[in-house]
Amino acid sequence: MKDVYLSIGTNMGERYENLQHAVALLKETEGIKLVRVSSVYETAAVGYTDQADFLNIAVHLKTDVSSADMLKICQSIEQELGRVREFRWGPRIIDLDILLYNQENIETESLTVPHPRMYERAFVLVPLVEIAASPFDVQLQQAHDLLQQMDCENEGITLWSPFEEFSTVH
Numbered sequence: 001m002k003d004v005y006l007s008i009g010t011n012m013g014e015r016y017e018n019l020q021h022a023v024a025l026l027k028e029t030e031g032i033k034l035v036r037v038s039s040v041y042e043t044a045a046v047g048y049t050d051q052a053d054f055l056n057i058a059v060h061l062k063t064d065v066s067s068a069d070m071l072k073i074c075q076s077i078e079q080e081l082g083r084v085r086e087f088r089w090g091p092r093i094i095d096l097d098i099l100l101y102n103q104e105n106i107e108t109e110s111l112t113v114p115h116p117r118m119y120e121r122a123f124v125l126v127p128l129v130e131i132a133a134s135p136f137d138v139q140l141q142q143a144h145d146l147l148q149q150m151d152c153e154n155e156g157i158t159l160w161s162p163f164e165e166f167s168t169v170h
């Protein structure tokens with residue numbers, strides 16, 4: 001089975017419930033095994049900054065679903081939760097991004113993996129490194145190294161709910 005890492009973010013409505021809902025839908029999806037969910041982090045908006053703070057998590061999955069189908073699953077969960085795409089980097093009920101897919105480099109019209117902006121985003125790297133499985137995975141090692149070079153306090157990242165609390169709810 002392939003190791004896949006996703007980033008999930010939300011800054012509209014009941015943010016914590018949105019995360020729980022998205023994780024529950026992933027768990028219910030045939031062919032996906034949920035390995036680990038990170039703690040929940042509250043993070044200041046990056047990119048377009050004049051919007052509410054986000055809650056962000058990372059999840060580790062094992063699956064034989066192809067990367068193209070994984071993207072479709074992410075998009076269908078976004079739709080199920082009622083995401084309306086207003087503008088790039090704007091507020092959203094839920095956003096699921098594929099960070100890493102089995103250490104592969106993927107470049108298609110609809111999918112770029114590793115996610116092109118993940119290595120500059122502390123809101124992605126902090127939860128990802130928390131649940132990172134293998135020290136031998138070059139991409140995860142790179143995430144870890146880059147995070148160490150960042151000053152996370154300046155990035156406005158705080159622990160909102162620890163891993164144990166989140167993972168016992170569902």
Ligand SMILES: Nc1ncnc2c1ncn2[C@@H]1O[C@H](COP(=O)(O)OP(=O)(O)OP(=O)(O)O)[C@@H](O)[C@H]1O
Nearest residue numbers: 088089095096097098099110111112113114115117
């Ligand atoms: N690794 C990836 N994970 C998810 N979507 C991706 C990825 N690579 C490319 N995409 C494409 O990006 C498109 C736009 O995604 P989305 O609306 O979530 O962007 P965004 O969240 O506003 O910005 P960002 O990509 O910087 O997080 C999707 O339709 C999808 O085809």
Ligand SMILES: Nc1nc2c(c(=O)[nH]1)N=C(CO)CN2
Nearest residue numbers: 009043044045046054089123
């Ligand atoms: N803190 C934070 N900022 C963001 C996020 C996010 O998930 N968290 N997602 C964005 C769209 O990709 C843009 N900015």
